[in-house]
Amino acid sequence: MNAGPAAEHSLLVDAAHAREIATFLRDDEALRLDYCSNATGIDWPDKEVVDPATKAKTVQPGCLEAVYHLYSISRKQGPVILRVRTANRSDQVTLPSLTPVWKSCEFQEREIFDLYGVVFEGHPDLRRLLMWDGFKDYPMRRDYVAPDDFEWEPTPHGNVLERAKAHWPAAPVAGVADPGASAAAGAGTGPGSTTPPTKTPEAKP
Amino acid sequence: MSCSDQSGLDAAMRDALGGSARSLFGGATTGPTVRAVHDEFHGDLLEVSMGPQHPSTHGVFRMVVTLDGEQIVKLKPVFGYLHRNHEKIAEGTSYLSSMPYTDRLDYLCSMTNNWAYALAVEKLGGISVPDRAQYLRVIMAELTRLVNHSCLVGFLFNDLGTSFTPLLYAFREREKILDLFESLSGSRMMCNYQRFGGCRVDPPADWLAAAAALVDNFPRFLDEYETMLTGNEIMLARTQGIGAMDPARAINAGITGPCLRACGVDYDLRKVDGYGFYPRFDFRVPLGEHGDTYDRYMLRILEMRESVKILQQAFRDLPAGPIMDPKAKLRGFRPKPGEAYGRLEGPKGELGFYLISDGSPNPYRYRVRPPSLINLTLLEELCLGRTVADAVVILGSIDIVLGEVDR
Numbered sequence: 001m002n003a004g005p006a007a008e009h010s011l012l013v014d015a016a017h018a019r020e021i022a023t024f025l026r027d028d029e030a031l032r033l034d035y036c037s038n039a040t041g042i043d044w045p046d047k048e049v050v051d052p053a054t055k056a057k058t059v060q061p062g063c064l065e066a067v068y069h070l071y072s073i074s075r076k077q078g079p080v081i082l083r084v085r086t087a088n089r090s091d092q093v094t095l096p097s098l099t100p101v102w103k104s105c106e107f108q109e110r111e112i113f114d115l116y117g118v119v120f121e122g123h124p125d126l127r128r129l130l131m132w133d134g135f136k137d138y139p140m141r142r143d144y145v146a147p148d149d150f151e152w153e154p155t156p157h158g159n160v161l162e163r164a165k166a167h168w169p170a171a172p173v174a175g176v177a178d179p180g181a182s183a184a185a186g187a188g189t190g191p192g193s194t195t196p197p198t199k200t201p202e203a204k205p
Numbered sequence: 206m207s208c209s210d211q212s213g214l215d216a217a218m219r220d221a222l223g224g225s226a227r228s229l230f231g232g233a234t235t236g237p238t239v240r241a242v243h244d245e246f247h248g249d250l251l252e253v254s255m256g257p258q259h260p261s262t263h264g265v266f267r268m269v270v271t272l273d274g275e276q277i278v279k280l281k282p283v284f285g286y287l288h289r290n291h292e293k294i295a296e297g298t299s300y301l302s303s304m305p306y307t308d309r310l311d312y313l314c315s316m317t318n319n320w321a322y323a324l325a326v327e328k329l330g331g332i333s334v335p336d337r338a339q340y341l342r343v344i345m346a347e348l349t350r351l352v353n354h355s356c357l358v359g360f361l362f363n364d365l366g367t368s369f370t371p372l373l374y375a376f377r378e379r380e381k382i383l384d385l386f387e388s389l390s391g392s393r394m395m396c397n398y399q400r401f402g403g404c405r406v407d408p409p410a411d412w413l414a415a416a417a418a419l420v421d422n423f424p425r426f427l428d429e430y431e432t433m434l435t436g437n438e439i440m441l442a443r444t445q446g447i448g449a450m451d452p453a454r455a456i457n458a459g460i461t462g463p464c465l466r467a468c469g470v471d472y473d474l475r476k477v478d479g480y481g482f483y484p485r486f487d488f489r490v491p492l493g494e495h496g497d498t499y500d501r502y503m504l505r506i507l508e509m510r511e512s513v514k515i516l517q518q519a520f521r522d523l524p525a526g527p528i529m530d531p532k533a534k535l536r537g538f539r540p541k542p543g544e545a546y547g548r549l550e551g552p553k554g555e556l557g558f559y560l561i562s563d564g565s566p567n568p569y570r571y572r573v574r575p576p577s578l579i580n581l582t583l584l585e586e587l588c589l590g591r592t593v594a595d596a597v598v599i600l601g602s603i604d605i606v607l608g609e610v611d612r
Contacts, residue, residue: 008544008545008546034456034457035456035457035459036459037459037461037548037555037557037574038546038557038559038572038574040559040570040572040574042561042570067559069546069557069559069574073456073470073472074456076472076477079546081546102457102458102459103454103457103458103459103582103583104457104458104459104460104579104582105459106458106582107284107578107579107581107582108579115290115292128285129284129285130284130285130288130290130611130612131285131288132285139290139293140290140292140293
C-alpha cells in the first residue's frame with residue numbers, strides 16, 4: 001500500500017473486527033503492541049475515475065479513514081499500522097473505538113471526531129476536542145469551506161445600538177436644535193451616526 | 206469521608222456525579238467560574254473552572270475541577286483555546302513552507318520540532334543527511350533539551366509557590382542558550398534551522414567554542430540549583446508520592462518521554478529507534494522508580510546531565526564537511542506517492558509527524574503527534590483525591606506547551 005521510500009506498510013482492517021484484532025495485537029505474546037503512538041484520520045473524498053477504454057466516468061465512493069500506529073514498548077518493535085475505513089463520508093461514519101484497548105486513543109479519537117466527523121462507537125467521552133461545542137462542520141475534510149466572515153464575532157454592541165435607535169427614533173437635525181448636539185453628531189460619535197453591522201452571521205460561534 | 210466502605214462510597218459518588226453533574230457541565234466550554242453542584246451524599250460540591258487564564262496552567266488551558274471540600278473528585282481538561290488548525294494550514298502549503306510553522310508548535314523546543322518534521326520528510330522522500338549536519342542536529346536537539354528542562358524545573362518551583370526566584374536562576378541559563386540560537390539562526394525561539402537534507406547555517410568556529418564553553422559550565426548551574434532546591438523540605442513534602450503513575454497504565458495511555466521513564470519504563474527513542482547519529486554517542490537513560498512528581502523532576506535534572514555528556518562528545522567529534530545533501534531539493538519538492546511516520550524523542554516525549562504524499566507539492570495529509578496533548582490523558586487519574594494545589598504541581602510536572610496541545 002505504501003510505494004514510497006519509507007515502505008511502512010499498513011493493514012486495512014474490517015471495521016466489524018477492528019477491536020478484536022486490536023486486542024489480539026496488544027495481548028499476543030510475540031507481538032505485544034502495548035503502545036498506540038498515533039491515531040489520526042484521513043479524508044478520501046469521492047473520486048471521479050475515467051475508464052481509459054470506454055471513456056465512461058464512474059464515481060469511486062470516498063471514505064473516512066482512521067489510522068493507528070502501534071509499537072511495542074516491552075518488545076521494542078514496531079510499527080504496525082492499522083487502517084479502518086468507514087462505508088462512506090455522509091451517513092455511515094461509525095467506527096469501533098479503540099480507546100478501550102489503548103487509552104492513548106482517547107483524545108486522539110475525540111480529535112478525529114471533531115475534525116473529520118468519524119463517530120467512534122464505545123468511546124467513553126466522545127465530544128469535540130478543539131473546536132467549540134456549537135460548531136457544525138468538520139474542518140479537516142477536504143471539501144470544507146471556511147466561512148468568509150469568520151473574523152466577525154457577535155458582540156453586545158450591535159443589539160445596544162438597535163435598542164438605542166428604537167428608543168430615540170430620530171436624531172436631532174444638525175445645526176438646528178443646539179450647537180452642542182450638532183458638534184457631537186458631526187464628529188460621528190452619536191449613537192445614530194454609527195451603522196450597526198448589517199452582515200448576518202452564517203456560523204455563529 | 207469517614208465511611209469504612211471507601212470503594213463503595215467512591216462508586217456511589219461517581220454515579221451521582223455521572224448522573225446529575227454531567228448534564229450540568231459535561232462538555233460545556235462556557236459558564237460561570239465557580240458553581241455549586243448539589244449531591245445528596247456530600248452536600249454541595251464545588252465546580253471550579255481553572256483557566257483558561259490562570260497562571261498555573263502555563264497557557265490557555267482549562268481544567269474544570271469538581272471539588273468536595275478541597276478534594277478533587279472530578280477533573281475535565283478543556284482544550285482548543287489556541288487551536289488554529291495547524292494541520293489544515295500545512296496541507297495547503299508546500300513541504301518547505303511548513304518548516305517555520307513547526308517552530309510554533311512547541312515554542313520552547315523549535316529545534317526538535319524542525320528535526321522531527323525533517324525526519325518525516327526525509328523518510329518520505331528518501332533523502333540522506335551529511336555527517337556534519339547529523340552532528341549539528343544532535344547538538345541543537347540536546348541544547349533544546351537543556352532549554353526545555355531548565356524551564357520546566359524553574360516553572361515547577363513556581364507552581365510550588367517559590368515566587369520566581371528559582372525560575373530566574375533557570376532562565377539565566379536558558380537565555381545563554383537562546384543567545385546562541387539567535388546568533389546562529391536569527392531568532393531566539395523560532396529558529397527554523399533544520400531543512401530536509403541537512404541544516405540551514407553552518408556555525409562558525411567561535412560559535413562552536415562559545416557553545417562548548419557554555420556546555421562545560423552547565424553542570425555548575427545544575428549543582429547550584431540542586432544544592433539550593435532538590436533537598437528542600439517543602440519540595441520533598443509537596444512532590445514525593447504525589448501524582449504517582451503506574452507503569453502499565455502509563456504505557457497504555459501513551460505517556461512518553463520523561464513522564465514515562467519516571468515510572469521506570471526504559472523507552473527512549475534515542476536508544477530504541479537510534480535515529481540521527483545517536484547510536485554513536487555514549488549516554489545513559491535515567492529511570493525513575495515511583496513515577497511521582499519528584500521522580501519526574503529528578504529525571505529532568507539527570508537528563509540534563511546526560512545531555513551535557515552528549516554535547517561534549519558532539520563538540521569533540523564534529524566532522525568538517527557539507528551541511529546539506531546536494532541532491533535534496535527544497536523548493537518544488539515533490540515526493541513520490543507514499544506515506545511516512547517520523548518520530549523522535551523530543552524533550553516532552555515522542556514527537557511524531559505523519560505525512561502522506563500524493564505526488565503534489567503539498568502534503569495530502571500532515572499530522573502532528575503531540576506529546577503534550579497525549580501526556581495529559583492520565584491527568585484526571587493523577588489528580589483524583591488530591592487538592593487543587595497538588596493538581597497545579599502535577600500539571601506542571603507533566604510539562605505541556607499549549608501551542609502543541611491545541612495546534
